[in-house]
Amino acid sequence: MTKTRRDFIKTSLAVAVASAMPAGLLSSTSFAAASDPVKVGILHSLTGSIAIAEVGVADAEKLAIEEINAAGGVLGRQIEVVQEDGASDNPVFAEKAQKLLVSDKVAAVFGCYTSASRKAVLPVFERYKGLLYYPTHDEGLEFSNNIMYTGADAVQSAIPAIQWLAENKGKTFFLIGSDFIYPRTTNRIARPTIAKLGGTVVGEDYFPLGSTEFSSVINKIKAAKPDAILSTIVGDSNVSFYKQLNSAGITGDNQAILALAVSEEEAIGIGRENLVGVHSCMGYFQSIDSPENQKFVAAFKARYGADRVLGDTMAAAYASVFLWKLAVEKAGSFDVPQVVAASSNLEYTAPEGQVRLHASNHRLWKHARIGKFKPDGQIDILFESPLIEPNPFPKL
Amino acid sequence: MSVDMLLSQIFNGLSLFTILALMAIGLAIVFGLMGVINMAHGELMAMGAYMTYLTSVIFSRWLPGVMGASFLVGIVVAFLTTAAFGLLLETVMIRHLYKRPLDTLLATWGVSLILQQVFRQVFGPINVSVPTASWLQGAWSPMPGLDLPLARVFIIALTLAVALGVYLFLFKSRWGLRIRSVMQNRAMAGAAGINTARVDAVTFAVGCGLAGVAGSALTMIASTGPATGQQYIVDAFIVVVFGGVESLIGTFVSAFMIGQMQSLFEMPFSGSMAKAAILLLVIVALYFRPSGLFSIKVRR
Structure with missing residues (x-):
C-alpha cells in the first residue's frame, strides 16, 4: 500500500x-x-x-x-x-x-x-x-x-537462418531456447517458416534463464535425431548447454547446430573449444573483411x-x-x-x-550472415544475404 | 521410451542428485548445524570456480606438462581458499551475529553482492572458461546408445568422496565430536571445556570450503562468471529445506528425490515446466511436513 x-x-x-x-x-x-x-x-x-x-x-x-x-x-x-x-x-x-x-x-x-x-x-x-x-x-x-x-529482427535473423539450414543441412528441426519473450516469439515465427519450407519440427523445449542442466533435453535430441538444432538459449545457460552437448558426443562437427544468440564475445565465456563448428547467424561478425570494419576493430582494440x-x-x-x-x-x-x-x-x-x-x-x-565458429572463437563466414527489408510484424 | 533412453535418464537423475548434494552439503552444515543462513553460499561456490580457473591458468603457463593434474589441484586450492575466506568471514562478521539470525541473512547477502562485484572487477564481467581436463572429456559407453559423460561420472565419485569425508569428520573424529556436542548443547559443551568459539569457526570454515569444492566441480558443466553463484543458491536452499534443516541424511535424500523427479519430469514436459512441477511438489510436501522430510523429533 x-x-x-x-x-x-x-x-x-x-x-x-x-x-x-x-x-x-x-x-x-x-x-x-x-x-x-x-x-x-x-x-x-x-x-x-x-x-x-x-x-x-x-x-x-x-x-x-x-x-x-x-x-x-x-x-x-x-x-x-x-x-x-x-x-x-x-x-x-x-x-x-x-x-x-x-x-x-x-x-x-x-x-x-x-x-x-x-x-x-x-x-x-x-x-x-x-x-x-x-x-x-x-x-x-x-x-x-x-x-x-x-x-x-526475426525476418533478418531467424528466417534466413532457417532457410539456409533447410537448404544446406536438412529439414527436421529441434528448437531449444531460454524461457522468455525472445525465444518463444522467435520460435512462433520459426514454426510456420519451417512448415512453409516443407520441414518439420521434431522437438521444442524451453529452460528457465540461468538453467544449468541440459542432460535430459540432450537425450531428447539424441532420440529425435534432428537435421538441425536451432538454439535461442541466451546468457550463461549457453555454457552449460554446449559443454554438456560436447561431453555427450554431440559437437558442431557431427550435428548442425545454429545459435541465434551467441556472438564471438560470448564464445570466450562458453569456451571456444566447445563451440567449434557451431553455426551463428548475425548481422555482423568481427571477421567481416571490409575497410570500415577493419578500422572499427583496430580502433576498438587500440x-x-x-x-x-x-x-x-x-x-x-x-x-x-x-x-x-x-x-x-x-x-x-x-x-x-x-x-x-x-x-x-x-x-x-x-x-x-x-x-x-x-x-x-x-x-x-541489414545483411544476414551465417558462419561457423573456428577454434580461435572467430567466425568463418559462409553466407551473406543481400540487404533484407526489416519487418517487425511479419505476416505468417 | 526405449531401454537405453530410460537408463540414460536414470543416470541423469543420479548425476543431478550428486550435483545438488554437492551444492547443498556445505550449506547443510552451515545452515543446518549452526543455524546461520548464509546467502553468500553461491558466491563461495563461484569463488571456488574462479580458484579452479586460476589454477588452470597457472598450470597452462608454467606447468603445461602436467595440465591433466590441474583440475585435481584446483579442487584442493578451491577448498583451502574458500575455507580460509570462511574463517575470516566468521571471525570478522558472523561471530557477532549468532544471536541475530535475520541480521546474518542480510549481512551475508551484502557479502554476496560485494563478492559479485569483486569478481567483476578482478576477473571482468565476461565469463571465464575453465578447460575440462582431457581425461574428463568425452563419454564412457557401457552399451550402445548409452553415453555416460566422464565429467558427470567424476562428479558422482567426488560427491561420494565428499560425503564419506564429511561423515568421517563429523562422526569419527575428535573435531566432529566437539562440533556435535556444541550443536546439541552449547552451554554444557562449554562447561565441559570445549572452546565453542573455535568450534563455530571451524564448522563454518568447513562448510564454506565444501562450497568451494562444489563450485570447482561445477566448472565442468556450467559457467564461471560473477553471477554464477546466483544460479545455485536457490537450488541449494530448496534441497536443504526440503530435506529437513537439521539432517545431513535428509539433504542427501532430498537431493536424490529432486534429481530423479526432475530428470523424470523433463521427458514429458519442457525444462521450465519440469522445474515448476518440482517447486510445486516441494511446496505441497512442506505444507504437510513443515520441517522437511527428516525432522529431528524434539520436545520444544
Missing part, C-alpha cells in the same frame, strides 16, 4: 515538474547555447547478471562518441556522455531513463540490451518525448515513435585492449551513434521529432556494411 502511494506521489511530482516547465524547455530550445556540449545518455547494465553483455556495448558507444568528438562533434558541438547503470534490473532501467530525460535532458539515449528492459523504458521515452537507440537483435512485434531499433572481442550488438551500438549524428546533421537540429523524421531512409556505411534506416518502421535494412 505504501509503495503504491509513494509511486503515486513520485509520478504526480514528476508530472507536476514536467507541466510546470515552460513548453520550450522540453523542445529544441532547451539545448542551451550552440557552443555548449550536447548531452547524450548511455544506459546499460554495468552490474548484475546482464553486465556480461552490456559492458562491451557501452564501450562501443563511447568509442563512437569519442571519434565524433575528435572530428569536431555534432553541429559544431561536442558530445557529453551521461552514463547510468541499469543494474540488470528493469525497474531501475525505467527510473534511470526518466532521470536521463527529465533531469539531464539528454538529446538521445543509447541503451538497453534485453527486450524486457526496452519494454520497461518504452513508456518513459514516449511520455517524455525522448529518443532511444536500441542495438540488440530482437523478436520484433514492437514499434515506437521514440525508439530506433538498430539490431536485426582503445580497450588487444584481447577484446567484438560482437553483433557492439557493432550495431557503434553504428547507432553515427546514425544519430547523421540524422541530427540532416535535420539541422537536436529536436527529437525532427531527428526521427530525418532518419527515414538515412544511409550509412557501418562496420557491417551499407545499412539504411527504413522509411517508416525505425529499423535497419
Whole structure:
C-alpha cells in the first residue's frame, strides 16, 4: 500500500515538474547555447547478471562518441556522455531513463540490451518525448515513435537462418531456447517458416534463464535425431548447454547446430573449444573483411585492449551513434521529432556494411550472415544475404 | 521410451542428485548445524570456480606438462581458499551475529553482492572458461546408445568422496565430536571445556570450503562468471529445506528425490515446466511436513 502511494506521489511530482516547465524547455530550445556540449545518455547494465553483455556495448558507444568528438562533434558541438547503470534490473532501467530525460535532458539515449528492459523504458521515452537507440537483435512485434531499433529482427535473423539450414543441412528441426519473450516469439515465427519450407519440427523445449542442466533435453535430441538444432538459449545457460552437448558426443562437427544468440564475445565465456563448428547467424561478425570494419576493430582494440572481442550488438551500438549524428546533421537540429523524421531512409556505411534506416518502421535494412565458429572463437563466414527489408510484424 | 533412453535418464537423475548434494552439503552444515543462513553460499561456490580457473591458468603457463593434474589441484586450492575466506568471514562478521539470525541473512547477502562485484572487477564481467581436463572429456559407453559423460561420472565419485569425508569428520573424529556436542548443547559443551568459539569457526570454515569444492566441480558443466553463484543458491536452499534443516541424511535424500523427479519430469514436459512441477511438489510436501522430510523429533 505504501509503495503504491509513494509511486503515486513520485509520478504526480514528476508530472507536476514536467507541466510546470515552460513548453520550450522540453523542445529544441532547451539545448542551451550552440557552443555548449550536447548531452547524450548511455544506459546499460554495468552490474548484475546482464553486465556480461552490456559492458562491451557501452564501450562501443563511447568509442563512437569519442571519434565524433575528435572530428569536431555534432553541429559544431561536442558530445557529453551521461552514463547510468541499469543494474540488470528493469525497474531501475525505467527510473534511470526518466532521470536521463527529465533531469539531464539528454538529446538521445543509447541503451538497453534485453527486450524486457526496452519494454520497461518504452513508456518513459514516449511520455517524455525522448529518443532511444536500441542495438540488440530482437523478436520484433514492437514499434515506437521514440525508439530506433538498430539490431536485426526475426525476418533478418531467424528466417534466413532457417532457410539456409533447410537448404544446406536438412529439414527436421529441434528448437531449444531460454524461457522468455525472445525465444518463444522467435520460435512462433520459426514454426510456420519451417512448415512453409516443407520441414518439420521434431522437438521444442524451453529452460528457465540461468538453467544449468541440459542432460535430459540432450537425450531428447539424441532420440529425435534432428537435421538441425536451432538454439535461442541466451546468457550463461549457453555454457552449460554446449559443454554438456560436447561431453555427450554431440559437437558442431557431427550435428548442425545454429545459435541465434551467441556472438564471438560470448564464445570466450562458453569456451571456444566447445563451440567449434557451431553455426551463428548475425548481422555482423568481427571477421567481416571490409575497410570500415577493419578500422572499427583496430580502433576498438587500440582503445580497450588487444584481447577484446567484438560482437553483433557492439557493432550495431557503434553504428547507432553515427546514425544519430547523421540524422541530427540532416535535420539541422537536436529536436527529437525532427531527428526521427530525418532518419527515414538515412544511409550509412557501418562496420557491417551499407545499412539504411527504413522509411517508416525505425529499423535497419541489414545483411544476414551465417558462419561457423573456428577454434580461435572467430567466425568463418559462409553466407551473406543481400540487404533484407526489416519487418517487425511479419505476416505468417 | 526405449531401454537405453530410460537408463540414460536414470543416470541423469543420479548425476543431478550428486550435483545438488554437492551444492547443498556445505550449506547443510552451515545452515543446518549452526543455524546461520548464509546467502553468500553461491558466491563461495563461484569463488571456488574462479580458484579452479586460476589454477588452470597457472598450470597452462608454467606447468603445461602436467595440465591433466590441474583440475585435481584446483579442487584442493578451491577448498583451502574458500575455507580460509570462511574463517575470516566468521571471525570478522558472523561471530557477532549468532544471536541475530535475520541480521546474518542480510549481512551475508551484502557479502554476496560485494563478492559479485569483486569478481567483476578482478576477473571482468565476461565469463571465464575453465578447460575440462582431457581425461574428463568425452563419454564412457557401457552399451550402445548409452553415453555416460566422464565429467558427470567424476562428479558422482567426488560427491561420494565428499560425503564419506564429511561423515568421517563429523562422526569419527575428535573435531566432529566437539562440533556435535556444541550443536546439541552449547552451554554444557562449554562447561565441559570445549572452546565453542573455535568450534563455530571451524564448522563454518568447513562448510564454506565444501562450497568451494562444489563450485570447482561445477566448472565442468556450467559457467564461471560473477553471477554464477546466483544460479545455485536457490537450488541449494530448496534441497536443504526440503530435506529437513537439521539432517545431513535428509539433504542427501532430498537431493536424490529432486534429481530423479526432475530428470523424470523433463521427458514429458519442457525444462521450465519440469522445474515448476518440482517447486510445486516441494511446496505441497512442506505444507504437510513443515520441517522437511527428516525432522529431528524434539520436545520444544
